[in-house]
Structure formats: C-alpha cells, structure tokens
Amino acid sequence: MKTNIIIIDDHQLFREGVKRILEFEKSFQVVAEGDDGTEALGLVEEYRPDVVIMDINMPQMNGVEATRKLIEKYPDTKVIILSIHDDENYVTHALQTGAMGYLLKEMDADALIEAVRVVAEGGSYLHPKVTHNLVNEYRKLAAGAVRGGSYVPAADIRRPLHLLTRRECEVLQMLADGKSNRGIGEALYISEKTVKNHVSNILQKMNVNDRTQAVVSAIKNGWVEVR
Numbered sequence: 001m002k003t004n005i006i007i008i009d010d011h012q013l014f015r016e017g018v019k020r021i022l023e024f025e026k027s028f029q030v031v032a033e034g035d036d037g038t039e040a041l042g043l044v045e046e047y048r049p050d051v052v053i054m055d056i057n058m059p060q061m062n063g064v065e066a067t068r069k070l071i072e073k074y075p076d077t078k079v080i081i082l083s084i085h086d087d088e089n090y091v092t093h094a095l096q097t098g099a100m101g102y103l104l105k106e107m108d109a110d111a112l113i114e115a116v117r118v119v120a121e122g123g124s125y126l127h128p129k130v131t132h133n134l135v136n137e138y139r140k141l142a143a144g145a146v147r148g149g150s151y152v153p154a155a156d157i158r159r160p161l162h163l164l165t166r167r168e169c170e171v172l173q174m175l176a177d178g179k180s181n182r183g184i185g186e187a188l189y190i191s192e193k194t195v196k197n198h199v200s201n202i203l204q205k206m207n208v209n210d211r212t213q214a215v216v217s218a219i220k221n222g223w224v225e226v227r
C-alpha cells in the first residue's frame with residue numbers, strides 16, 4: 001500500500017521540488033498539491049491522504065490555522081509542517097494544533113523522506129534545529145527570563161500566530177511599545193509603506209479600527225509584552 005501525500009505550499013517551484021524528492025520513494029505517492037490553507041481543507045476532504053506536508057506562511061489561511069482545522073475534522077490525518085521558521089513560537093503553535101512533524105526548508109532530501117516515513121507510521125519527527133530551539137526555550141522558561149531587572153513570566157505571552165504572521169506579531173509588539181511607523185521601519189529595516197501595510201493587515205485580521213484598539217486587545221489577550 002502506498003503512502004498518499006498532499007503538498008500545500010504557496011510556491012509552485014518548491015512544491016515541485018518536494019514532489020520530485022518524495023516520488024523517488026516508490027512507496028510514496030503525491031496525490032494532490034495546493035497553494036493555500038483553505039485549499040488544503042478541500043483537498044483533504046477529496047483525497048483523504050495519509051500525510052499532508054504543510055507550509056506555514058501562505059496568503060489566505062496560514063498552515064497552522066489550516067492544520068488545526070484539518071485535524072479537528074480529520075483526526076487521523078498526519079500533518080508535517082515544512083517551514084522556514086525554526087523559532088519556538090511557531091513550533092509550539094504548530095505542535096499544539098496536532099501536527100506530527102516539523103521540518104525546515106533547509107533540510108536535505110533524505111531527511112525529508114525519512115520524516116514522511118516516520119510520520120506515516122505513526123511517529124513524530126522534528127528537525128534537529130527545531131528540537132534544539134524548543135529545548136532551549138524550555139530551559140529559559142525553567143530558569144525564569146530576566147528582563148529589565150524584573151521577572152517576566154515569558155510563558156504568559158502567546159504570540160497570535162494563529163492569526164498573524166511572525167512579522168505582523170513583531171509589528172504588533174512595536175505598536176504596543178509605542179513606536180511610530182517610521183520607528184518600526186527603522187527597527188525592522190523595512191520601508192514605512194511596508195510598515196503601513198503590516199499595520200492595516202493587523203487591524204483587519206484583529207477586526208479593530210485603529211492601532212490603539214489593536215494594542216488594547218493585544219494586551220488583554222496576552223499577545224504582547226508590556227515593557
């Protein structure tokens with residue numbers, strides 16, 4: 001029996017590369033591809049794959065949100081995140097949704113095949129760098145993060161990665177820090193226009209009218225550090 005796989009990524013060339021790598025393996029079959037989280041839901045419904053390989057950053061619905069919805073509806077589907085992001089925020093969110101694997105796009109082909117095999121058989125697979133970052137984060141939490149001389153319970157801050165991109169989370173934090181668009185642009189080495197775009201995306205996604213509402217809501221939800 002073949003392992004049926006669906007690949008979800010917004011970059012077509014990348015999807016094709018992954019597909020070719022996977023199809024070296026005779027027991028793997030890529031049955032469908034999609035470029036967004038919303039499409040993933042439809043494709044899983046249609047093909048009922050064994051494994052879904054899922055990007056995180058995609059235009060409409062991100063991979064973390066899509067994974068959460070997928071696993072709610074099809075608990076047997078095994079999702080492997082394949083992302084460029086190795087930081088603990090992303091990993092934790094992804095694993096909380098029920099993903100069984102977390103891989104990085106920098107990994108080599110053999111490890112990708114191995115990961116799909118392990119996950120298809122019911123195991124889990126994290127890229128070593130991901131594991132390392134996760135372990136370090138837990139160590140930091142255990143030690144208690146000291147910032148500005150006072151104890152900050154870092155675990156209480158949950159970045160809204162189910163809603164915002166990582167960059168938008170950074171911008172949201174800087175809004176909470178009271179930075180102007182120009183200040184944010186300088187800190188992140190991006191143009192003011194790009195900052196404006198991020199801000200309007202944040203407002204839209206958080207369903208608020210202005211920056212102040214966004215910050216108030218973010219603080220209430222524990223999405224930003226008050227420093």
Ligand SMILES: [Mg+2]
Pocket residue numbers: 009010011055056057058
């Ligand atoms: Mg992407």
